[in-house]
Amino acid sequence: MRVSFPHMGVLTLAMKSLFERLGQECLVAPPVTQKTVALGSKHSPELACFPFKATLGTMIECLELGADTIVMATSNGNCRLGFYWPAQQVILRNLGYDFLMLPINYDSPLGFLAEFKRFGGGSSWPRVLAAFLFGLRKLLAFEEIEAISMRTRARERTRGDSTKAYRTALRILDKVTSPGELGAARRKAVRRMREIEVVSDRKVPRVKVIGEAFMLMESSLNFQLQNTLGEMGVEVERSYWLGQRIMRAIRLDRAGRKHAKWVEREAYPYMRYPDLCTGSQSIGEAIVAAKEGYDGVVLLMPFTCAPEVLAQSLASRVTREYDIPILPVAIDEHSDSGGLRTRLEAYTDLLKLR
Ligand code: SF4
Incomplete structure (x- = not known):
């Protein structure tokens, strides 16, 4: 199995960790560019909402790079997100791609844990739960440093410091491969963010x-x-x-x-x-x-x-x-x-x- 999923901010990195903990080979999608969007738009219904087109473009790029499984978020909500994966599956199959589509419903925690278990190829429940918690803790840590950068950027003494620190902190967290290392890495990443010099009285x-x-x-x-x-x-x-x-x-x-x-x-x-x-x-x-x-x-x-x-x-x-x-x-x-x-x-x- 070579699994991939559309980019969604730092969730991409957290998902990568989760799937690797489940023992799956993970293909991180290339960055979303104008070309990705154009590719998705070309094969989407004209009035489909924009994320549909962007995620479809990413899926095509991933399948071209050798992914054989696509994980896609879905929800019970009363908008079109629930229709994304079935429609995208049909479009991609009509384009000739042979792959497995795995919808993950984030409104139903039990449902998505069951999907991960199925996906984990016979992994036990404790292993699935541990992988999920690891991914979630990583996601929370990524979001914590992102939130700090959003607060410091306007007050940084040197233009670009917050972005630089954020990238370093992101790398520190991304390198973590086991739950035992995560706490220390999170503290190190947050410390790196706190080192940004700010003009605290700037209104x-x-x-x-x-x-x-x-x-x-x-x-x-x-x-x-x-x-x-x-x-x-x-x-x-x-x-x-x-x-x-x-x-x-x-x-x-x-x-x-x-x-x-x-x-x-x-x-x-x-x-x-x-x-x-x-x-x-x-x-x-x-x-x-x-x-x-x-x-x-x-x-x-x-x-x-x-x-x-x-x-x-x-x-x-x-x-x-x-x-x-x-x-x-x-x-x-x-x-x-x-x-x-x-x-x-x-x-x-x-x-x-x-
Ligand atoms: S909220 Fe729903 S309708 Fe709006 S872009 Fe997202 S999926 Fe489409």
Whole structure:
């Protein structure tokens, strides 16, 4: 078995560790480029949402490189994610690829553990559980250092320090192959991040980036939006951290569950959908961000994403009622970094003026 999966930020590295612990050969997909997106778009229905096209492009690249198994996330949510893997499977088979598709439903922790067990080729339950916990701990550590870099970048004394430290810390964690080494590596990585010299009294605007999960996590698709905002002198926080989301699903994150309830309550007067709808989460997150004292919100949405388009249609009402500027950013295969940069510059100027 040569397993591969589409890129989704640092989850890619955590998944690699998990599968290697299960004794599988892992092919890490090449970085997502314009070529990847063009390849996926060429074989996708025109109005499929953008992550569908990007993940399909990655799958084709992986299969061309020799992968024979593709792992793809799915969910019970009321949007199109649940249709991704069956549709992608049909498209890829029609293109002549012979492979095994493994959907992993992240809304059902027991279900995805069972998938990993099946995938682990007869691994015992303790081994599957240990591999899963190792992957999860790694994911949480990766996300911890990413969150630190998002806070320090706007205040770093020397431009580029946070990015440099983040890359080093990422390498420290990525090298870990056994659970026993992880604690020490995590401390070392966090220490490396704490070494970044910052101007602590520099006043900077704080922005929360909200929206569709895949676009939030995969920086190659959002044109490194977090880094760009940081370099423009904005402290960034993100509404979606997959590690926390999994912790919440397995009932180990009380604070996260409380926050999710708060988000749901705030969204309810605007969008009465179950909390699985990412659009209502975005509206709730924007209101919570206003109440938490953030200076602005960036709403990241893939083109043709119905839940986020609904959220966008309500964004101006939230801005009016909660006095928080919301910048909607729609991204598709025709977007370019230059256009986005100009919009972010204008937006950060506005925040600094406020
Ligand atoms: S949230 Fe939007 S972009 Fe993501 S799968 Fe659902 S419809 Fe598509």
